[in-house]
Amino acid sequence: MSKKKTKTEQEIEVQVREEITEQKKQDEPEKQQKKWAFPTVSKCPRCGTTETKATHTDGKTGTQYRQCQRAICRYNYSVKGTKV
Ligand SMILES: [Zn+2]
Numbered sequence: 001m002s003k004k005k006t007k008t009e010q011e012i013e014v015q016v017r018e019e020i021t022e023q024k025k026q027d028e029p030e031k032q033q034k035k036w037a038f039p040t041v042s043k044c045p046r047c048g049t050t051e052t053k054a055t056h057t058d059g060k061t062g063t064q065y066r067q068c069q070r071a072i073c074r075y076n077y078s079v080k081g082t083k084v
Contacts, residue, residue, distance in 0.1 A: 036062040036081030044068040046075040057081075 036059070042052050051069040055076075058065070062083060068075040 035084040037084050038064045038081045047073045
C-alpha cells in the first residue's frame with residue numbers, strides 16, 4: 001500500500017515546511033508588540049522578602065510567575081503585569 005515518494009514530492013514537502021517556518025517568523029514581531037511591565041522588585045506574599053526571582057512569564061495573560069529565593073520558603077506566586 002505504501003507509495004514511495006518521488007524526489008520531487010519530497011522537495012515540495014521541504015519547501016512547504018520552510019514556508020510555514022517563515023510565516024511563523026513573521027508572526028513573532030506582532031507578539032513582541034504585546035509587552036508587559038512587571039515590577040523589578042516583588043515581595044514574597046508569604047515571608048515578605050524581596051529576594052524573589054521570576055521563573056516564567058506568560059505573554060498571553062501578562063502574568064509573571066515568581067519564586068521566593070529563601071531556602072526556608074521557596075513560595076511560588078504570580079504577579080499581574082501592566083500592559084505597555
Ligand atoms: Zn518567601
